[in-house]
Amino acid sequence: MVNPSDIIQAGEHVLIKMPSDNVKCVVLNAGSTISLGKFGSFKANDIIGHAWGNSYEIYDRDNKTRVYHPDDMNEIDETANNNREIVDDGASQKLTSEQIKALKNEGLKGELTGEEIVNKLKESHATFDKKTAYSQAKYLQKKGKKFHKVFTPIKPTTYSLNEYFYIKNPAKIRDIRMDTLSQLLSYSNVHAGAKLLVVDDTQGMVVSALAERMGGKGTILGLYDGDSPHYDIVKYMNFDQETLNSIKTLAWGRIHRPVGEKTPDELQDVTQLTGKDLEGYHRRLKAYNIVEESRKILFEGDFDGLIIASQYQPESILEKLLQYVRGSRPVVVYHTYKEALLETSTWMRKSPDLLAPQITESWLRKSQVLPGRTHPEMSTWGTGGSLLTATKVIDFPVQAALTKRERLAIEKKNAEAKKLKRAREESEASGSEAVEATTTTADTTTSTTTTTSTEEESKEDDERSSKRVKQE
Amino acid sequence: MSVVQQSFATYKENNTIEDGDLVVVYLARENMSIIRIKDGEYFNCKFGSYKHSDMIGLEYGTKLGSNTGRGFLYLLYPTPELWTQVLPHRTQILYIADISFVMNFLNLKPGMSMIESGTGSGSFSHSIARTIAPTGHLYTFEYHQERVNAAKKEFEEHGLSHMVTLQCRDVCKDGFNMENKVDAVFLDLPAPWEAVASAKKAFKQDKIGKICTFSPCIEQISRTVTALSDNGFVDIQMYECLIRFNEIRVIPMWTIEEAMEKQRAIEKKRKRALPRVLREPAAAADEQEEEEAKKIKIESADDSNVSSAIGTPSSTTGSEMDEGVQVKSETATPSVPSTPILSSETASPSTSSDPRERIDPKNVMVTRLPVEQRGHTSYLLFATFTPATQPPNLTQQNAAKKA
DSSP, X not given: OOOGGGBOOTTOEEEEEOTTSOEEEEEOOTTOEEEOGGGOEEEGGGTTTSBTTOEEXXXXXXXXXXXXXXXXXXXXXXOSOXXXXXXXXXXXXXXXXXXXXXXXXXXXXXXXXXXXHHHHHHHTBTTXXXXXXXXXXXXXXXHHHHHOOEEEEEOOOHHHHHHHHHHXXXXXXXXXXHHHHHHHHHHTTOOTTOEEEEEEOSTTHHHHHHHHHHTTOSEEEEEEOSSSXXXXXXXXXXXXXXHHHHEEEEEGGGSSOOTTOOOHHHHSOGGGOOHHHHHHHHHHHHHHHHHHHHHHHHHHOOBSOEEEEOSSOHHHHHHHHGGGBOTTEEEEEEESOTHHHHHHHHHHHHOTTEEEEEEEEEEEEEEEOOTTOOEEOSSOOOOOOEEEXXXXXXXXXXXXOOXXXXXXXXXXXXXXXXXXXXXXXXXXXXXXXXXXXXXXHHHHHHHHHHHHHHHHHHHHHHHHHHHTTOOO | OOSSOOOTTSOOSSOBOOTTOEEXXXXXXXXXXXXXXXXXXXXXXXXXXXXXXXXXXOBTTEEEEOTTSSXXXXXXXXXXXXXXXXXOOSSOOOOHHHXXXXXXXXXXOTTOEEEEEOXXXXXXXXXXXXXXXXXXXXEEEESOHHHHHHHHHHHHHTTOXXXXXXXXXXXXXXXXXXXXXXXXXXXXXXXXXXXXXXXXXXXXXXXXXXXXXXXXXHHHHHHHHHHHHHTXXXXXXEEEEEEEEEEEEEEEEOOHHHHHHHHHHHHHHHHHTSOGGGSOHHHHHHHHHHHHHHTTTOOXXXXXXXXXXXXXXXXXXXXXXXXXXXXXXXXXXXXXXXXHHHHHHHTSSOOSSOXXXXXXXXXXXXXXXXSSOOOOOOEEEEEEEOOOSSOHHHHHHHHHHHO
């Protein structure tokens, strides 16, 4: 049984990785030809219906494609060569730039394969044989990236889209990097069936990631400002209808029904409407119902998490939304700038509703892995944003009942007091000597004092417990 | 006991602690433990004794005060993230940075099936199970019988056993014995290269698959890369991921002018300690008035210790001082002192008022990383399993669509 999401479908967004390692995002319309610039073009139909995961080579004159299997990685056999004799004078390559251009054109027309071009370059390179084995491999790899005509369709997922946008336009997703986003997902404990409250200003990157992890089960309520939610990235994810339906939105300005706002039914009498007016009524009714539904979801509360990746001050959002989150649920705040979270963290520390706020930053490094040539890449990603996480708790301190020992101690004390009282009553009744009476009175006084002090203590305890807002 | 078994994979519908439930007891960030609620039992810690029966009926997240009123704790719902922090270690475990990155890279989501080897202490297993629930399945392998037994018990107790298959098996020697079954493979083994060929068979053959191996040493990576490449895996990539926990502090920032002003105040006070005869008469008369105004401020001559004064953080006394200065400038007309030391003071900007000894500095909020932090966990090596080129059913589907 093949799952439709495992094969490339017509009309979907697809990321195309090119030999240069650049990635291009295209819509794969049936019958269309997709241009990859200097790497040629291919017909969408040639890959539609195929499983994801293969690479394709463009060959021949008619933009034909065939599945391409890269060669196995091989250990490099060391040679005695070194770069002592190699002079960087730009004269090693005997082909002129015009000749190379001509080769490239032939390649584009499909008369030459990328491999053939690279071989020609290699053959006319005067000092290629003098290069070290590592240098030769590097040369071929570098030229291959320029002249090979191999592309790989990549399925848009949280990771691949995040990487694509992080490299192409990090500002669009507020610099949230793959590792930071992955930690956001972990900290938010997102899973199928969760009900999440989200404020996402990363063009829907966060909402998409959460929705993918929920697989259409559960609800995401996203609060947005402006005319409409800007969840651009959601559309790249090729979500099924069930997943799309799990994403609900509500404008900040519409959380509360504006005073005097009328329902579509109050505005118009549906029985009197015809034609365009009726269509308009139905449109308004639909929009009205969507807002009503989202409001209902919000006011029902009981959210399983609050995730904020907003440009607005996080405290101001927390003040409004924290009340709708259940106890023992995560609150995760993402921000491009760590400094912007410092005040929020201090605010959280003071809030009795939040436990253990923590600011984290992630560090990620990629390495080149080739047999005998493994090392970290020369440049790495600097920024990836910061996370502030905490747990919503219920600030309604419940005082534990007394332990058995304490209960027994109190019972004993009560019993003694009772006994004493009885003794006093008895002595009063019998009307005994003055001396005895005095002793009893003294005893009573002492016991009264004890009671008072106990009361005071318990009062102190109460005060202490009410003061115990935060120990940390 | 609750009717539906509580699970790490999802929250409870009513979010209420019931008899038989698991609760993570939070005392401090570094002091958490997991307990199973049983009526009649106690949870004891240095802050007091807590009755389980007091916890029953409370909502998760509730703050529970101890009977002595001295301490309190939070009752949290068990999640895979908390489990990682409280689980009994039987092996080295994976932490949130690696767990999160691997799950993201492998594109884990509900409904996926996955292989994990070895199970170890089950830290990662819990996160995987939560993420692929309710329809996914985790096949986890461990060759150590004791660990298998412990993990099996935990999966059962944590409501995960219906979606986790645990086997005691040396996968390097005997393979996974699985074919065409999974979407992703994670290998945390001493010699992952020995399991690569068998892992290849376990992948669903007509779709893309992702594999990750987790090794602390670069030599292990080297051998695994060769094995992956020999077995036709492509797009081999390696990452390292670390997480840094920031601590927030507020530090005072005195300006150099403020520091100098403080110094002048101290010097002035020192001078006052000189016998009256050694002082300039005009200045002495002036100082008499000053002393009256400042009586409240000056507590003892010992305060003149410079370093301690600088080390004093801001406090409410600062504002009192400002008032004192105001009073002084009203009562005493500023004199022009003739001694060389005092004349140097006149040159300073604050001629009209006395130099302040205690100054409220500007406070700056800063972050600090721990002195010692994790520098390396393991290398994360990823590769892609490529599907069979043209699975027959797909071609047929394609042809049918076109027709």
